[in-house]
Every structure is written in structure tokens, then in C-alpha cells.
Amino acid sequence: MFSLKILIVEDDAVSALLLQKALEKNKHEILGIADSGEKALELLTQNHADIVMMDINLAGELDGIKTTEIINEKYDIPVVYLSASSDAETLNKVVGTNPSAYVIKPFNIRELNMVIELAIFKDRKEKELQKLNNELEEKVKQRTVELYDANKELTKALEKEREINELKSRIVLNVSHGFKTPLTSILSSAQLLQIYGEKDHPFKIKIAKHAGKIENSVRALNNLLTSVLFFGKADADQMKFRPKKMFMGAFLKELMDTLNAGKENDVEIKMETGNIPKTLTTDSELLYQIFENLLSNAIKYSSDGQKVDFNISFENGQLISTIRDQGIGIPKSEQDQLFDRFFRAKNVGIIEGSGLGLSIVKKCIEVLKGTIEFESIEGKGTTFKVTIPVSK
The missing domain is CATH 3.40.50.2300 (Response regulator)
Structure with a gap:
């Protein structure tokens, strides 16, 4: 140190x-x-x-x-x-x-x-990045003045470079925030658990409370790591369609158990199933990613006492599902960015998230050759409709 x-x-x-x-x-x-x-x-x-x-x-x-x-x-x-x-x-x-x-x-x-070490490291890296950005911007200005009239392709390349730098900055911002908040909670709760663990049973409620905080924070961190690894595979062109027979009852039960265990608010998931065969053949891992991310978002951006409707049915060789919430909705001006990596709408406030979930959904649906549609009104909620071709 x-x-x-x-x-x-x-x-x-x-x-x-x-x-x-x-x-x-x-x-x-x-x-x-x-x-x-x-x-x-x-x-x-x-x-x-x-x-x-x-x-x-x-x-x-x-x-x-x-x-x-x-x-x-x-x-x-x-x-x-x-x-x-x-x-x-x-x-x-x-x-x-x-x-x-x-x-x-x-x-x-x-x-x-x-x-303290993290704070000093973050400050130094930010200043280094600012210095590099300033130097880069100055070079860009000089090159643009010299070559703009002669070569418009250079201007396009510089614009592309600016977009890449902005993407890198957004990655740093979202990932560092996603790591810092769960880790701070884990450290604080672990410290309190050590204190309460030395006492007798009157503190068992507090121990359970902070143990729950640790569990939720670890789950959030694990989800973030899963998302990053997912796109590592996608960018390396390792995302393949691997169909296998799956039992829909067990699949849906596992999905609902995971969602209910990870809820941090009082939001009810109301699931209705139509004429679904006992077994279907598709890529269960990709299908799980789609439903888990969409339903988790619906829960996270809803308020206590609201409900999320999850309807799923099978028609003409297709698995059709709708997920409807009554949450904060998506501003109309930002809806065309919804599936962009690291995009988070301006109205999410302090609700945690990496901005990767819907990008993962879109990529999985593309691999499964399905479609996704949505309707959203800010302040009133969002509805997603997903259609995936499957076989019995």
C-alpha cells in the first residue's frame, strides 16, 4: 500500500x-x-x-x-x-x-x-484517459483541417474512431458501476455478519437479512459476468444453435423459481400457458436467456404491488410468448436504441443494470431465427412479443 x-x-x-x-x-x-x-x-x-x-x-x-x-x-x-x-x-x-x-x-x-486503493486507481486512470482523449481530439482536429477537402473518407474514419471511443467509455462506466455496487454491499454485509455471528439467537433475523443481501449481490455480479462472457462468445462467432428435446414443465418451473428467488421487490409474476406440448425441441439455453432477461427486466422496472403477465403458447410450430409489465416504460425518443449494447434509458434512475440484457435477448432470437416486437408507453409499461420456431 x-x-x-x-x-x-x-x-x-x-x-x-x-x-x-x-x-x-x-x-x-x-x-x-x-x-x-x-x-x-x-x-x-x-x-x-x-x-x-x-x-x-x-x-x-x-x-x-x-x-x-x-x-x-x-x-x-x-x-x-x-x-x-x-x-x-x-x-x-x-x-x-x-x-x-x-x-x-x-x-x-x-x-x-x-x-482507497480503488479510488486512487480510478482517479489516475480517468486522468490518463482524459489526457489521451484530449491528445487524440487535438490530433483529429489537425488532421481534419489538413485533409478534409482532399479526402472525405478520412473524416468518416475519424467519426468511426470517435464512436469506438464513446463505446469504450460506456463499457468502463457500466461495468465499473455494475461491479462496484454489489461488491460494496457484499463487503458491508459480510462485516455485519461477522459481528452478529458472535452473538446468540436474538440476532438471527439480522443475520438472515444480511445473508440475503450477500446472495442478491452475488447473483447480480454473476449475471453481469454471464452477460460479458455471452458477448465474448458472440463476438468470436461461437454462438451456435444446439437443439435438443426439453421438458417444458421442468423448464418453466426452473425459470420461475430463479426469478422468484432473485426478486428484490413485491412484484407478482402471473404465468398462463396455452396448448404447450410436454416436450419441444429447441436450444433450451438460448430460450432460457430470452425469458430470464425479459422477465427480470419486467420485474426490476416495476413497483411493489404491480404484476407481470407472462403468457406462453404453441401454435403452428411456433412458441409464442408475451411479457407485459406495468412499470416505468421506455421513452419514445429512445426506443430505437433499445437493443443496443450498454444502452440504458434516461428514466431508469438509480435502478441497477448493465444495459446488456436486451442485447442478449436480440442475439439469442437471431440465432433461433425468431422475432421480437414491443410496445411501450413511458410511465405505463411495456409489452414484448417473442415468436420462436420449434419442433415437437
């Missing part, structure tokens, strides 16, 4: 002292402890800091969020938020300040060290 110059901004003297001791134990230099945003800014005018540990709830006119906004604008120093709260409202407040990391109290030294 390398030594860093760290400013602590914490209005609770005991918490500040404990944090100072933990950081000094790992050979970091503490520039000072500020109990207000105003004092923190004053210290930064006098000393250079490598990183700032910022309590969100500060007394005075400048809370942690406002202070961070000023630090971002004037000093461009990575900030790690400290908070005893991990609720959606708090996360929604801090997301606009682009913090380098977010630590939930109480924390242990190992977790703290890991978060």
Missing part, C-alpha cells in the same frame, strides 16, 4: 480520531481533520492532498455533497464519501458529484484500504 496525503472531513470527533489512527497505521500522512466544509476548503488552499475522506452529513452551510462539488471544481482531488446510510435517497444525492468511492460505516481497516 503506497503512502498518501489524506484530508479527513468529519464532524464527529471520535469517528475522525478512529479514522486517523486506521489511516496512520497504514503509513498515510494526515494533513488535517476538518469538522466543516468551510474548514476543509481552507486546509486545501494551504496543502496538497492526494485524497479526501468526506462525511456526507456535515453541520453548517456546506454539507459533504456541496463541499465535494467545490473540491471537484477547484482541485480535482478524488473524494471518498463516508456515511452510515446506504438508502436509495442518499445514493441518489451523491451520484451527481461523481465520488471516487462510497464507504458505509462501520468499516474495517481492510475494507478501507481496498476502497
Whole structure:
């Protein structure tokens, strides 16, 4: 672990002292402890800091969020938020300040060290990327001025390069966010489980609660990895149609069990099956990917008390299914991007996701030579209709 110059901004003297001791134990230099945003800014005018540990709830006119906004604008120093709260409202407040990391109290030294290392690494890589982008943009401008009139094909190539860079940036943003949130939850819950596990039965409910959080976070991380591996196969042209006989009853039961186990809200899945044969022949893995992603999205973007209708039937050699939800819907202006990789609509807010699910659905349907249609109204819900050719 390398030594860093760290400013602590914490209005609770005991918490500040404990944090100072933990950081000094790992050979970091503490520039000072500020109990207000105003004092923190004053210290930064006098000393250079490598990183700032910022309590969100500060007394005075400048809370942690406002202070961070000023630090971002004037000093461009990575900030790690400290908070005893991990609720959606708090996360929604801090997301606009682009913090380098977010630590939930109480924390242990190992977790703290890991978060600081990740924050410094993220900051350095972002600055390196910004420098490279600036250099690239300057070169592009110079080349465009010199060659635009003589060679329009060069302009097209530069535009393609810009699109590739934007795609890379979106990959970094979505994947890093997808990893950071589940891992933070796993670390925090594991820490609490260690504490509760030392006690007797009165804490069993809490243990179960945090164990559930770990399970859900691991599932989210596993889904993300599965999605990335899926497209690795697709891009390498390894996606093949492998039909085999499957038992529809067992297939649907496994699908519903998985969806119900992974639900984090109170949304009912109402499944209705039509005249479906006991067995069908198709690629069950691709079919599972289609239904699991569509139904998971329908659940995730619905609210407590709403329901998702899942109708599936067999007609004229085709498996026909509709998935209808009453959730947030898709803005009309963005519907033509729905199946693009890493696309996430502007109205998803803080709902987690990688933007890969519907891209996977589209790719699987293409391999199965099926079709997908959808209708959506923002604020009222979305309906998908999938038709897959199968054989008995």
C-alpha cells in the first residue's frame, strides 16, 4: 500500500480520531481533520492532498455533497464519501458529484484500504484517459483541417474512431458501476455478519437479512459476468444453435423459481400457458436467456404491488410468448436504441443494470431465427412479443 496525503472531513470527533489512527497505521500522512466544509476548503488552499475522506452529513452551510462539488471544481482531488446510510435517497444525492468511492460505516481497516486503493486507481486512470482523449481530439482536429477537402473518407474514419471511443467509455462506466455496487454491499454485509455471528439467537433475523443481501449481490455480479462472457462468445462467432428435446414443465418451473428467488421487490409474476406440448425441441439455453432477461427486466422496472403477465403458447410450430409489465416504460425518443449494447434509458434512475440484457435477448432470437416486437408507453409499461420456431 503506497503512502498518501489524506484530508479527513468529519464532524464527529471520535469517528475522525478512529479514522486517523486506521489511516496512520497504514503509513498515510494526515494533513488535517476538518469538522466543516468551510474548514476543509481552507486546509486545501494551504496543502496538497492526494485524497479526501468526506462525511456526507456535515453541520453548517456546506454539507459533504456541496463541499465535494467545490473540491471537484477547484482541485480535482478524488473524494471518498463516508456515511452510515446506504438508502436509495442518499445514493441518489451523491451520484451527481461523481465520488471516487462510497464507504458505509462501520468499516474495517481492510475494507478501507481496498476502497482507497480503488479510488486512487480510478482517479489516475480517468486522468490518463482524459489526457489521451484530449491528445487524440487535438490530433483529429489537425488532421481534419489538413485533409478534409482532399479526402472525405478520412473524416468518416475519424467519426468511426470517435464512436469506438464513446463505446469504450460506456463499457468502463457500466461495468465499473455494475461491479462496484454489489461488491460494496457484499463487503458491508459480510462485516455485519461477522459481528452478529458472535452473538446468540436474538440476532438471527439480522443475520438472515444480511445473508440475503450477500446472495442478491452475488447473483447480480454473476449475471453481469454471464452477460460479458455471452458477448465474448458472440463476438468470436461461437454462438451456435444446439437443439435438443426439453421438458417444458421442468423448464418453466426452473425459470420461475430463479426469478422468484432473485426478486428484490413485491412484484407478482402471473404465468398462463396455452396448448404447450410436454416436450419441444429447441436450444433450451438460448430460450432460457430470452425469458430470464425479459422477465427480470419486467420485474426490476416495476413497483411493489404491480404484476407481470407472462403468457406462453404453441401454435403452428411456433412458441409464442408475451411479457407485459406495468412499470416505468421506455421513452419514445429512445426506443430505437433499445437493443443496443450498454444502452440504458434516461428514466431508469438509480435502478441497477448493465444495459446488456436486451442485447442478449436480440442475439439469442437471431440465432433461433425468431422475432421480437414491443410496445411501450413511458410511465405505463411495456409489452414484448417473442415468436420462436420449434419442433415437437
